Amino acid sequence: MTKTKLTLKDVALQLGVSTATISNAFNRPDQLSKARREQILDECQRIGYTGPNKAAQILRKGRSNIVALILADSIPYTVSDPVASTFIKGVSSVLQQQGKHLLLYAGDSQSILDVVDFVDGFICYGAPRNYKLAEELAKQNKPAITVDFDIDGLPSVNIDNQNAAYQIAKKAISPGEHVAILGLRLIESPSTCRIYDSPLIEIQTSISRRRLDGYMKAIEESGASITNDWIWHIPESDRNFAKQAAKEVLSSNPRPNTVLCMSDIIALELLQSALSMGIKVPEELKITGFDGIEEADRTRPNLTTVCQSSALKGEMAAEALLSESLKSTVLPFDLKLGETVTS
Amino acid sequence: MTKTKLTLKDVALQLGVSTATISNAFNRPDQLSKARREQILDECQRIGYTGPNKAAQILRKGRSNIVALILADSIPYTVSDPVASTFIKGVSSVLQQQGKHLLLYAGDSQSILDVVDFVDGFICYGAPRNYKLAEELAKQNKPAITVDFDIDGLPSVNIDNQNAAYQIAKKAISPGEHVAILGLRLIESPSTCRIYDSPLIEIQTSISRRRLDGYMKAIEESGASITNDWIWHIPESDRNFAKQAAKEVLSSNPRPNTVLCMSDIIALELLQSALSMGIKVPEELKITGFDGIEEADRTRPNLTTVCQSSALKGEMAAEALLSESLKSTVLPFDLKLGETVTS
DNA sequence: TATCACCACTTAAACGATTAATTCACACCT
DNA sequence: AGGTGTGAATTAATCGTTTAAGTGGTGATA
Numbered sequence: 083m084t085k086t087k088l089t090l091k092d093v094a095l096q097l098g099v100s101t102a103t104i105s106n107a108f109n110r111p112d113q114l115s116k117a118r119r120e121q122i123l124d125e126c127q128r129i130g131y132t133g134p135n136k137a138a139q140i141l142r143k144g145r146s147n148i149v150a151l152i153l154a155d156s157i158p159y160t161v162s163d164p165v166a167s168t169f170i171k172g173v174s175s176v177l178q179q180q181g182k183h184l185l186l187y188a189g190d191s192q193s194i195l196d197v198v199d200f201v202d203g204f205i206c207y208g209a210p211r212n213y214k215l216a217e218e219l220a221k222q223n224k225p226a227i228t229v230d231f232d233i234d235g236l237p238s239v240n241i242d243n244q245n246a247a248y249q250i251a252k253k254a255i256s257p258g259e260h261v262a263i264l265g266l267r268l269i270e271s272p273s274t275c276r277i278y279d280s281p282l283i284e285i286q287t288s289i290s291r292r293r294l295d296g297y298m299k300a301i302e303e304s305g306a307s308i309t310n311d312w313i314w315h316i317p318e319s320d321r322n323f324a325k326q327a328a329k330e331v332l333s334s335n336p337r338p339n340t341v342l343c344m345s346d347i348i349a350l351e352l353l354q355s356a357l358s359m360g361i362k363v364p365e366e367l368k369i370t371g372f373d374g375i376e377e378a379d380r381t382r383p384n385l386t387t388v389c390q391s392s393a394l395k396g397e398m399a400a401e402a403l404l405s406e407s408l409k410s411t412v413l414p415f416d417l418k419l420g421e422t423v424t425s
Numbered sequence: 426m427t428k429t430k431l432t433l434k435d436v437a438l439q440l441g442v443s444t445a446t447i448s449n450a451f452n453r454p455d456q457l458s459k460a461r462r463e464q465i466l467d468e469c470q471r472i473g474y475t476g477p478n479k480a481a482q483i484l485r486k487g488r489s490n491i492v493a494l495i496l497a498d499s500i501p502y503t504v505s506d507p508v509a510s511t512f513i514k515g516v517s518s519v520l521q522q523q524g525k526h527l528l529l530y531a532g533d534s535q536s537i538l539d540v541v542d543f544v545d546g547f548i549c550y551g552a553p554r555n556y557k558l559a560e561e562l563a564k565q566n567k568p569a570i571t572v573d574f575d576i577d578g579l580p581s582v583n584i585d586n587q588n589a590a591y592q593i594a595k596k597a598i599s600p601g602e603h604v605a606i607l608g609l610r611l612i613e614s615p616s617t618c619r620i621y622d623s624p625l626i627e628i629q630t631s632i633s634r635r636r637l638d639g640y641m642k643a644i645e646e647s648g649a650s651i652t653n654d655w656i657w658h659i660p661e662s663d664r665n666f667a668k669q670a671a672k673e674v675l676s677s678n679p680r681p682n683t684v685l686c687m688s689d690i691i692a693l694e695l696l697q698s699a700l701s702m703g704i705k706v707p708e709e710l711k712i713t714g715f716d717g718i719e720e721a722d723r724t725r726p727n728l729t730t731v732c733q734s735s736a737l738k739g740e741m742a743a744e745a746l747l748s749e750s751l752k753s754t755v756l757p758f759d760l761k762l763g764e765t766v767t768s
Numbered sequence: 769t770a771t772c773a774c775c776a777c778t779t780a781a782a783c784g785a786t787t788a789a790t791t792c793a794c795a796c797c798t
Numbered sequence: 799a800g801g802t803g804t805g806a807a808t809t810a811a812t813c814g815t816t817t818a819a820g821t822g823g824t825g826a827t828a
Contacts, residue, residue, distance in 0.1 A: 087566070089784055100808050105786060115806065136542035137484045138784035142813050146480070147539065148528070157517035157527065167504040174500035178531065183540060184500065185491070186517065186527045196490065197526060199479035199814095200543075223430070432814055443778050448816060458776060481814035485783050542784095 088131040097125055108134055140200050149177055149403065150201040152219070153188040154208030155318055160188070163319060164375045165345070165392050169207060169229070172396020180404055191215035198222050203403045205229065206236075209267060209287035227403050229395055232288045237410040239399045243289050246388045246415045247296025247342075250370045254340045254386065254423045257305035262312040262331050262338035263297055264324070264348050266290055269315050274326045277313045290344060293372070297342050312338060316348060324351035332356055332367075339368060346371035346378040346387055353381060353422060369422040383421030390415045431474040440468055451477055483543050492520055492746065493544045495562070496531040497551030498661060503531070506662065507718045508688070508735050512550060512572070515739020523747055534558035541565050546746045548572065549579075552610060552630035570746050572738055575631045580753040582742045586632050589731045589758045590639025590685075593713045597683045597729065597766045600648035605655040605674050605681035606640055607667070607691050609633055612658050617669045620656045633687065636715070640685050655681060659691060667694035675699055675710075682711060689714035689721040689730055696724060696765060712765040726764030733758045 094101045099122075106113040107122040126132075140146040151173060153160045160166040177184050187197060191214035203225035206216065216233045219226055228238040255261055267287050268277055294313075301308050312334070314327040328351050331341060343349035349371030353363060361367050363383055371378055374389025390413065398411050437444040442465070449456040450465040469475075483489040494516060496503045503509040520527050530540060534557035546568035549559065559576045562569055571581040598604060610630050611620055637656075644651050655677075657670040671694050674684060686692035692714030696706060704710050706726055714721055717732025733756065741754050 090786095091784075101785075102787075102809080103807060106807090109786080113806080118806080132538050134786090135784050136539060137480075137487075137489070138542075138813090139786080140543065141480045141484045141815085142784080142786050144480075144813080146543075157521065158514035161504060161510045161513050161517075167510065170504050171501035174504075174529065174531070178500065181536070181539075183532075184529045186529060188517070188521065189526075193524070195475050196479060196524075199481075200483065200489075433816095434814075444815075445779080445817075446777060449777090452816080456776080461776080477816090478814050481783090482816080484785085484813090485815045485817090487783080 087135070088129060090134060093122070093126055093129070093131050096129065097122060105134065146183075146200045146202055147181060148183045148185050148201050149173075149400070150185045150187045150197055150204050152194075152204055152206040152215070153186065155188065157186055157188045159318065159320070160207075163347075164377070165319070165347075165373050166207070168392035169396040172393035172398075173205060173400045174396075175393075176397050176400035176404070180400075182404070191218045194218055198224065203227075205399050205403055206231075206233070207399075209289070225403055225406075225408055227399050227408065229399050230287075230289050237402065237408050239395055239402065239411045239413065240289070241388075241390050241413050241415045243292035244296040244299075246390075246417075247293035247372070248300045249296075249417055250372070250386065250388050251297045251300030251342055252304065253417060253419060254342065254368050254370050255300060255304040255306045256339070259304075259306040259339040260312075260336065261297075261301050261306050261308045262314070262334075262341045263294070263308070264314045264316060264327050264331065264341060264343040264352065265294060266316055266319055266344040266348070268294070268313070271315055272317050274314060274316050274323045276311050276330070277315050278311050293344055306340075316344075319345040319347045321347060321351050324348040325355065328352040328355040332359055332361065337361075337367065340370070341367065342370050344372050346373045346375045346385060349385055349387065349422075350378060350381060353383075353385070364421065364423050371422075374416070374418055379418070379420070385418070386420040386423040387418050388415050389418050430478070431472060433477060436465070436469055436472070436474050439472065440465060448477065489526075489543045489545055490524060491526045491528050491544050492516075492743070493528045493530045493540055493547050495537075495547055495549040495558070496529065498531065500529055500531045502661065502663070503550075506690075507720070508662070508690075508716050509550070511735035512739040515736035515741075516548060516743045517739075518736075519740050519743035519747070523743075525747065534561045537561055541567065546570075548742050548746055549574075549576070550742075552632070568746055568749075568751055570742050570751065572742050573630075573632050580745065580751050582738055582745065582754045582756065583632070584731075584733050584756045584758045586635035587639040587642075589733075589760075590636035590715075591643045592639075592760055593715070593729065593731050594640045594643030594685055595647065596760060596762060597685065597711050597713050598643060598647040598649045599682070602647075602649040602682040603655075603679065604640075604644050604649050604651045605657070605677075605684045606637070606651065607657045607659060607670050607674065607684060607686040607695065608637060609659055609662055609687040609691070611637070611656070614658055615660050617657060617659050617666045619654050619673070620658050621654050636687055649683075659687075662688040662690045664690060664694050667691040668698065671695040671698040675702055675704065680704075680710065683713070684710065685713050687715050689716040689718045689728060692728055692730065692765075693721060693724060696726075696728070707764065707766050714765075717759070717761055722761070722763070728761070729763040729766040730761050731758050732761050 090101045090104050093104050103114055107119045111119055174184050206228045209231040220233050220235050226236050228236050232238050267290050316323045316327055332355055349369050353369055356363055356367050371385045371387035374387050378385035378387055433444045433447050437447050446457055450462045517527050549571045552574040563576050563578050569579050571579050575581050610633055659666045659670055675698055692712050696712055699706055699710050714728045714730035717730050721728035721730055
């Protein structure tokens with residue numbers, strides 16, 4: 083038993099045939115006689131050659147069967163977020179089924195160069211904190227697809243965020259009301275804060291832009307109003323970041339009648355804060371979420387929200403990437419009318 | 426702007442130097458003059474060469490900066506399991522910090538050959554359903570480390586499972602009592618079932634073996650007893666699988682005084698079933714868990730369990746793998762005395 | 769002046785495969 | 799016989815690097 087791994091050449095030498103023939107035995111059975119092929123495969127088995135070296139194949143073939151999933155946030159964060167981890171589920175189930183491997187990538191725009199040379203394609207999930215990464219990605223000549231945000235020139239998988247936001251807001255808002263918005267990633271700031279300027283020229287992700295547009299349209303149409311310091315920026319869909327915004331919005335005077343939240347996590351945190359302050363939901367405060375996570379249906383009152391299937395998104399993204407078509411997809415959504423709007 | 430990517434050779438031609446010099450400019454700055462190096466780097470910048478092709482580097486250097494995390498269960502399952510996903514957190518935080526990339530692997534023993542050639546090492550988490558994979562892994566001449574189970578010849582990261590099981594059981598069991606065990610992966614069966622045979626020669630994972638040994642020792646020492654059909658096999662730490670075992674154990678007659686569960690998920694499911702049947706915990710039924718997940722402390726009554734840090738396990742595993750030492754580590758654990766044992 | 773060390777490069781052989789182009793033998797057809 | 803088509807294998811170029819070994823040229827040392 084030797085220490086160094088066997089190569090194609092070793093097998094060829096052993097059998098007295100050319101390396102091309104051995105290679106063909108593994109890759110193109112039609113290029114050699116059945117007898118030869120079996121002889122070769124048997125010999126390989128005997129001497130313990132398990133097949134062509136993959137590193138060499140990657141270089142030569144320019145294909146690795148590895149798909150990189152580019153995550154907006156760190157892996158630790160992503161894995162613990164119910165929406166994101168469900169998305170990963172969807173992606174990986176399709177990849178597994180097609181014999182592809184999944185590389186989780188959460189680095190910056192610089193180190194994307196570490197993987198671009200050997201990865202077969204990219205699924206870019208959520209707007210990267212570092213927008214440069216997106217640009218870098220679009221420059222690369224590799225299949226790529228974005229989910230939950232857009233990069234010019236790349237196909238994407240999405241729901242109609244503007245319409246969804248519009249519709250959920252319409253369900254919640256009544257004429258004459260005051261409305262607040264707990265937004266996600268509206269500006270570059272790494273901490274929760276109010277937004278005073280309008281228009282929000284800094285807005286990071288097209289998805290939040292669209293939701294905001296939908297909310298605004300609904301507010302206007304419903305004859306409700308929003309003050310321009312009643313929009314919060316929350317840097318990621320995290321309970322702690324949300325808690326701070328919740329505190330601020332609930333202690334503002336006057337208090338809004340309705341708060342539109344750009345994720346369920348945010349909405350649930352707001353709900354919990356409100357209840358613990360003795361504020362009656364929905365009588366004194368109506369709340370809408372976004373995503374439709376399971377937990378949002380288990381709370382009392384349960385959440386009014388936009389349900390979208392993260393798993394399906396993942397599946398669609400992976401399938402689109404692997405098919406050579408690479409077209410954009412708009413997925414459906416559902417409105418879930420929970421008790422945080424009407425009891 | 427050309428369609429095909431630039432190569433080292435292109436840059437060398439352009440500047441009239443050898444490819445070796447270009448390569449050295451990127452990899453070994455001490456091998457050329459400062460002036461040359463800067464000239465080369467500038468030129469690269471100018472023409473848009475972003476550095477040596479990684480696929481070629483992998484082949485030539487035999488190193489990829491990719492670490493494979495071998496998962497016992499499917500990616501979808503793993504990502505949604507709180508213990509496993511916390512473990513991933515730990516692993517990825519260390520990898521990221523060291524500039525390594527994470528490949529999630531959940532295939533079988535065959536397709537491990539897809540990645541073994543280019544991956545730098547393996548972290549094997551939990552006993553693979555397919556034990557052949559473990560064997561295959563041990564055969565490979567790559568750094569590898571196991572977590573939460575053992576393979577002969579590979580270092581591992583673990584707590585002292587036998588001792589932990591022994592201690593938690595001691596806290597729960599009183600003389601003369603009847604004890605049941607809800608075990609994890611005791612045999613190969615893909616569904617929940619009772620185990621009648623003793624000794625359990627089929628036992629899959631050394632970790633369950635150890636916990637079982639610990640439980641048994643405690644039962645014996647405490648002067649309690651267990652019938653040999655009061656051990657359940659649960660194929661994975663999943664609520665549905667657990668629910669079935671819970672039903673069976675709670676409806677057995679006589680009912681055990683204490684049930685020792687090999688995971689918190691299992692214990693929580695049992696607790697919920699017991700409460701919904703009107704069984705008083707801990708007065709009529711004592712329950713212990715294993716792992717110390719957050720949710721286990723939020724229930725009423727909260728769980729008596731063995732707390733171990735999954736995140737730390739992940740960090741230790743990644744660090745051990747990346748350091749060339751590759752030694753086994755035994756991590757500490759804590760006993761959490763919750764209300765499911767003494768109120 | 770001969771020797772030596774050192775610097776800054778270049779040469780050329782890997783790394784381990786894939787694949788288009790080529791050769792050769794053989795059978796088939798007219 | 800001569801031409802042609804086919805199947806099975808080989809040849810040799812290529813993928814894009816890295817790196818040990820080699821090559822001059824320069825300045826210091828004795």
